[in-house]
Amino acid sequence: MDTMPDVTLTGADGAPLKLRDLPLPLVVYFYPKDDTSGCTREAQDFSALAGDFAAAGVTVLGVSKDSPKSHAKFAAKYDLSVPLGSDEDGSVCEAFGVWVEKSMYGKKYMGIERSTFLFDGDGALKNDWRKVKVPGHADAVLAAAKAL
Secondary structure (H helix, E strand, O other): OOEOOOOEEEOOOOOEEEHHHOOOOEEEEEOOOOOOHHHHHHHHHHHHOHHHHHHOOOEEEEEEOOOHHHHHHHHHHHOOOOOEEEOOOOHHHHHHOOEEEEEEOOEEEEEEOOEEEEEOOOOEEEEEEOOOOOOOHHHHHHHHHHOO
């Protein structure tokens, strides 16, 4: 993937959210599930830096397969300031290649690989982070975004 896929999510308000309609540069981060420890920490970290991303002119969007209702509850519970998009049918995860086989306790299953993508002002992919470890990740993405 060299450029942003032409895909549509569902926004927290239930309305269609076309990725290409969002202001650029853009950070899209994928996470497995609302209100789980790692995903909560990641969303809080991006929210804590939302002002810094905005000051750098960078839009941030979190994406999972959870419903808009789940996203709204998650955002309210943790006072998240980063918008969340729903990919309930998995088409956006497929387009980004983040729907992968995972393994836990010897069981294999399909799930979202925690990943982040940074697109520049022209929609070209500038950085991608796969198999993300949460601590320090939002700071690393901000540094890369500021370097655009």
